[in-house]
Amino acid sequence: MTTPGRRSSTFTRLLRHGFTDASTSARLLDSPALAPVHTDPVLLDALGATADPDLALLGLVRLVEAQPADDPAERQSLLDTLLAAKPLRDRLLGVLGASEALGDHLARHPRDWQALVTYEAADLHPGVEEFEQGLADATDPVSLRVAYRRCLLSIAARDVCGTTDVAETAAELADLATATLRAALAIARAAAPEDAALCSLAVIAMGKCGGHELNYVSDVDVIFVAEPADGAFGGDGADETKAMQAATRLASHMMRICSETNVEGTIWPVDANLRPEGRNGPLVRTLSSHLAYYQRWAKTWEFQALLKARPVAGDPELGEEYVATLAPLVWQAAERDNFVPDVQKMRRRVVEGIPATEIERELKLGPGGLRDVEFAVQMLQLVHGRADATLRSGSTLEALKALAEGGYVGRADAAQLDDAYRFLRAMEHRIQLYRLRRTHLVPEDEPGLRRLGRSLGLRTDPVAELNRAWKRHASVVRRLHEKLFYRPLLDAVAQLAPGETRLSADAARERLVALGYADPAAALRHLEALASGVTRKAAIQRTLLPVLLGWFADSADPDAGLLGFRKVSDALGKTPWYLRLLRDEGAAAENLARVLSAGRLAPDLLLRAPEAVALLGDPRGLEPRDRDHLEQEILAAVRRSDGAEHAVAVARGVRRRELFRTAAGDLIGSYGTEESPAEADPGALVDRVGNAISDLTAATLAGTLRAVVRAGWGDELPTRFAVIGMGRFGGHELGYGSDADVLLVHEPREGVDEQEASRAANHVVAEMRRLLQLPTADPPLLIDADLRPEGKSGPLVRTLGSYAAYYRRWSHVWESQALLRAEPVAGDADLGRRFVELIDPLRYPAEGLGDDAVREIRRLKARMEAERMPRGADPTLHAKLGRGGLSDVEWAVQLLQLQQGWAEPGLRTTRTREALAAACAAELLSTEDASVLDEAWVLATRVRNAVMLVRGRAGDTFPSDGRELAAVGRYLGYEPGTVGEMIDDYRRITRRARAVVEELFYGAAG
Structure with missing residues (x-):
């Protein structure tokens, strides 16, 4: 009789070993079936090591009780072996604790437990033959x-004991399925030898x-292919029909043998719905019928499915011929129209x-699930596997490894995906193993959840640990799936012709000529330098270059684009993130191609700050930073610098990077990419x-000013x-x-002599100019x-009082006009504000301008046009001084501001x-006139920006060089070969603007 004290002690031991229903488990331990061993601590320890000790104990009692009643030795043999042989104990109890x-x-x-007794070398990793x-x-x-x-029992035992990993277990299950299909087909053949x-x-x-x-439990997807047996027919047209009917009966019987339920349950459903036409198509087809279907009618997903096609049963030669015949079609699938978008959809x-x-519990199909890994890997295989046979594996993990080795996926990304996929597959296996x-x-x-967590080795807090690990791996999968599966480069590679995905010399030369490269020999040398060799860097370049060549060609100067890419690649050759960025991140590769082939300014900036390539992979990297953050x-940086020259050099480095950011954003906004079309609003x-x-x-x-003050005076200048x-x-x-047009103003601090303040201010100005002109x-x-x-003739810097005296006594109307655009930009904010207060009455004169002032402004403009227009222009x-250009529009607008600014705050x-x-x-001018002036001003500004971007130096007129002119045209949105249209449009738009200016400026009332 069990005493209360002993019962309490037993309960405590059971709970400590992981049992949850201590009362029931204590009763089972005391049952007659386990009487010979129930006090043995080895048994309790072994049960406690299982996924579900309660379930393992119940299974063990049922197994012992099921041993033949007329053969007590059988039961004793089981118990003796269980206690004496640790490998068997772990395998048997491990299965019982994981699978009801x-x-x-x-x-x-009850005798099938003996299948777990032996553990020979062949048992560790059996194949189809075993x-x-x-x-x-x-x-x-x-x-x-x-x-x-019985075979499944041995696979599960190796799995739960960790003898095999998740990939080996899955392979063993596939091999068992292969053997089962063969056995089922043999049974079907024996039942119908005539078929x-x-x-x-x-x-x-x-x-x-x-x-x-x-x-463990999955539909086994199959396709059937058949041919008339040699010598079975005389050769008339009905032979094939009879053979297909016979093959269909055999295939149907084989499927029923595996799929139907009998007293022993079911094995798994055999699913033939991946066949041509799915459920609506014939179950069995000849090889020629399969080929005709895939050549004419198959959808994209059907080729994706064929990635894993493998002959497993029946006629091995016919099966191999089927795979060999259809394989070329699989590796052409990526060339289909909209292939990548279709798979993504x-x-x-x-x-x-x-x-x-x-959806939150869906391990396979949900976001961050197994299918995300499989689809991403299969997409990359189909796109890159056309030219790289090492990627043509039916196994997800083997293909992922090959993709990493070939440089198509980053090593770290591949390792994370591999780890996550194994964990999620292990979860899937153990969930299915429980009840099959x-x-x-x-x-x-x-x-x-507790049983699942413990089955995966999580023992401290199985439920919490499982949820954390699952969410972490799902998050990794979701992130990398988005990164790889929706990679812009992928669609671009898929659109290349088969011969374009590998850069053989002859094929490359032909393609370079066809794409419009002016110097294919030089371009080939660049390709050879970038992509030759067996390094990982060269492998990634071989993936990138076929696509980049096309993007460079979509510009006015593809040769310059390729040369720039080689220079940037050489500069960043040892930087691990560079090629990874281009391969993986957003539209970085296309952005770089656009920037490098659009002119000289952006590539020159980039070559002096090559790390700025990183901006091209950040979705927000090309958005300009505001003044506060820049300052x-x-x-x-100035505070950390050693001396003014070093400080200004650092400031120049920031300026260089930010100029590149602005230029790159401008070019991409103007050109557009596949991911980001050209912006509609110039x-x-x-x-x-x-x-x-x-x-x-x-x-x-602001930084230069601070550096000068810091070097000469420390924290504070003697004058504001x-x-x-x-x-x-x-x-x-x-x-x-x-x-940078500027006015410079200072005001002595309290107690500082005016001459000392003036000397300090002049030194600051001189030093700022010197430093910026280094x-x-x-x-x-x-x-x-x-x-x-x-x-x-005047001093570079004046006091605020000096400005006030000058403007009060000597100011000209052109100075009032110039002050319309005065705005404090650096230095003492309060002094800047007071300067604005000083000049407001001059630039927005009460009651506007008198007739004499208006005539003077008109005279000045006419003189400027006559004297400053370059000879021969x-x-x-001419975008600045020409008809309807910047000067025309600005002088007309400024005249309105001088006349009406006192009355209209918006001016x-x-x-x-x-x-x-x-x-x-x-209502000082019509909507139409305002639109005409705005369009001309924007266009003239863009022409000046385009000239600087293309030539690397400023200019106010269209370039005379054909390639440069074409590049300006591309920036302005004109297709190649339409520069004449661009010139005509410019003249038309500015002519209309000039007409408005003449009415507004020269016809304005005094």
């Missing part, structure tokens, strides 16, 4: 199921069985079809560039000092080649102070387009 279904099998077939031996005695569906479960004599039938495994990665449809109540049911849903109940970065691009360069210039001047932006700088309209390969940043009082094509802006819009809103 296999426990039921052992209870029905499984065929295990099924050899099966002569009917019932005995086949029993033999199948077997009429045809040769081959069974082609598809899906996970074909890929050697089967689950199919994956999205699968996710959309998952019930909302299940086809499911991919993670349990919701606590006991189910903070530059000022922080005005928005102009505003973005003008704001970005103006903010960058202001931040650079402010930089006032003028012209395009003050109007936030700087272009890539613009000087030799550099970057675009220059020149401080131009010619708009100051008295022009070049075409006035219809009190330094920005041309804002003032134009305000004048339209105030």
Whole structure:
């Protein structure tokens, strides 16, 4: 009799060993079946090591009780062996603790436990032949199921004990399925020998069985191919029909043997729905019929399915011929129209079809599930496997390894995917093993999650650890699936012709000529330098270059694009992230191609700051940074710098990077990419560039000012000092080649002598100009102070009081006009604000301008046009001073500001387009006229920006060189060969603008 104290002690021990139903388990331990061993601690320890100790104990009691009653020695043999042999104990109890279904099998077939006793070398990794031996005695569906479960028992034992890993287990399951299909076909043939004599039938495994990665319970996907048996017919037309009928009967019988349920349950469904025409198509076809279907009618997904096709049963020669015949079609599938988008769309449809109540638990089909890994790998195989036979594996993990070795997937990404896939497959295996049911849903109940977690070796807090690990791996899969499966480069590679995916010398030369490369010999040398050799870097380049060549060719100067790419690649050759970025991240490769082939400025900037390539892979990397952030970065760098020259060099480095960011964003916004089409609003691009360069210039001047003050005076200058932006700088309209027009103002601090303050201010100005003019390969940043009082004859910097005295006594109308664009950009903010207060009455004079002032402005404009237009320049094509160009529009708008700014607050802006819009809103000019002026101003600004981007130096007219002119055209949105249309459009738009200006400017009332 069990005393209460002993019962309590037993309960405590059971709970400590992982049992959850201590009362029931204690009763089972005390049952007669386990009487000889129930006190042995070895047994309790072994049960506690299983996934579900309660389930393992129940299974063991049932197994012992099921031993023949008339043979007590059999029961004793089981118990003695169980305690004496640790390998058997671990295998048997491990299976019983993980699989209720296999426990039921052992209870029905109590001698099958002996299949786990021996553990010879051949047992560790059996193949098809060993499984065929295990099924050899099966002569009917019932005995086949029993033999199948016995073999499955040994696979599960190796799995739960960790003797095999998840990939080996899946391969063993596929081999067992192969042996089972062969045994089922043999039974079907024996039942209908007359049908077997009429045809040769081959069974082609598809899906996970074909890929050697089967689950415990899964549909076994197959396709049947048959031919009339040699010598079975006399040769009339009915022979093939009779053979197909016979083959269909054999195939149908074979499927029923595996799929139907009898007293021993079922094995698994055999699914032939991947065949041509699916359920609506004939179950069996001849090889020629299969070929005709795939050549004419097959959909993209059907070729994806054929990736895993493998002959497994029936006529081996016919099966091999089937695979060999269809393989070329599989590796041509990526060339189909919309191949990549079609596969992506199919994956999205699968996710959309998952019930909302299940999607969070769906291990296979849901986001971050197994199918995400498989689809990404298969897509990469189909695209790159056309030219690289090493990728043509039916196994997901083998293919992933080959993709990593070939440089198509990053090593770290591949390792993470491999790890996640193995974990998720292990979860799937253990979920299915429990009741041998086809499911991919993670349990919701606590006991189910606990058993699953423990089966995977998670013992401290199985449920919490399982959920954390599952979510972590699913997150990795989801992230990498998005990265690889929706990789823009993939679609571009898929669109290449087969011969274009490998850069053999002859094929490459022909393609270079066809793409319009002017110097194919030089281009071939670049390709050889980039892609030759067996290094991983060369392998990735061989993946990138065929696509990049096409993108370079979609520009005015593909040779320059390829040369720039080689220079950047040489500069970043030892940088591990560079090629990985181009291969994996967003539209980085296409963005780089656009930037390198669009002109000289952006590539020159990039070659001096090659690490800026990283900006091209960041979805927000090409968005300009605002002035505050730029100024903070530059000022922080100045504080860390050793001396003013070093500080300004650092500031120039920031400027170089940010100029590249702006230029790259401008080019890509103008050209567009597959992922980001060209922006429809040229005005928005102009505003973005003008704001970005103006903010960058202001931040650079702020940093230079701080560096000079810090070097000469430490924390504080003896006088307050402010930089006032003028012209395009003050109007936030700087272009890539613009000087920084400024006024410089200071005011002595309290207690500081005015002469000392003046000396300090002049030193600051001189030093800033010196530092900014130090030799550099970057675009220059020149401080131009010619708009100051008295022009070049006047002092570079004045006090606020001096400005006030000058403007009160000597100011000219042109100075009032120039001050319309004055805005503080750097230095003392309060001093800048007071300067603006000082000049507002001059630039927005009460009651507007008198007639004399208006006549003076008109006279000045006429003089400027006559004196400053370059000799020989075409006035219809000069973007700054020409007819309907920048000067025309700006002077007309500024005249309105001088006349009406006192009455219309909207006109009190330094920005041309804002003032134009305000004048339209105030009905000072019509909507149509405002639109005409705005269009011309934007176009002229873009022409100047384009010239700088293309030539690398500033210019106000269209280039005369044909390639440069074509590049300007591409930037402005014109297709190759339409530069004449571009010139005509420019003249038409500016002619209309000139007409509006003449009416507005010269016809305006005094």
